[in-house]
Amino acid sequence: MEQRKEITRRLSLLTEKLINPHNDPRIYWAKEVTFDYSSSHAIRVDYMKFKPVNNTVGGIEKGDFYCYEVKSSIEDFRSKNGHNFIGDFNYYIMPEExxxxxxxxxxxxxxxYCPDGAELHSVKKAKRKDRERPVSEMLLMMFRSAARERRRGD
Structure with missing residues (x-):
C-alpha cells in the first residue's frame, strides 16, 4: 500500500492537472493559499482556482473561486486540518476507498473528485455556496501564494 505522503503527492499532481490541464497562463490558480496568516486562526486551502466571468471589472467581481482540499486517508479526512471551504465551489480530492x-x-x-488512472473524476458535484470573503482578499491571497511558489522555483 502506498504511503500517505506518496498518495498526497499523487493526488496533488492530479489536482494540478485537473485545474490547469494544458498549463495555460490564463488559468488563475495557486496552491497552499493562506488566509488570516498573522492571526491565531489562520487557514490554508490546498488549491484555489479563480474563474472570472470575463476580464471586465464586473466580470472579475462576479467570478467564481474553486477550493480543493486533498485528503489522502480516513485519518487525514477526520483531522481538524484542511476543511477550509471558503470558495463558491468546494471539493475534496481523495482516493475512492x-x-x-x-x-x-x-x-x-x-x-x-477521486482518481481514475491518470485523471480525477467527479463522484459528487459541488453546490454553489456564497463565499464570505471579498474577491479582492481572495485574489490577493492567491497572488501572494503564487508569488511564493515562483520564488521557490528561482
Missing amino acids: VYAAVSLEIPYVVGV
Missing part, C-alpha cells in the same frame, strides 16, 4: 468510508460525513455543498 476514503470516499466510500467517509461519504456520509461530507457536507451537502462539497463535491468530491
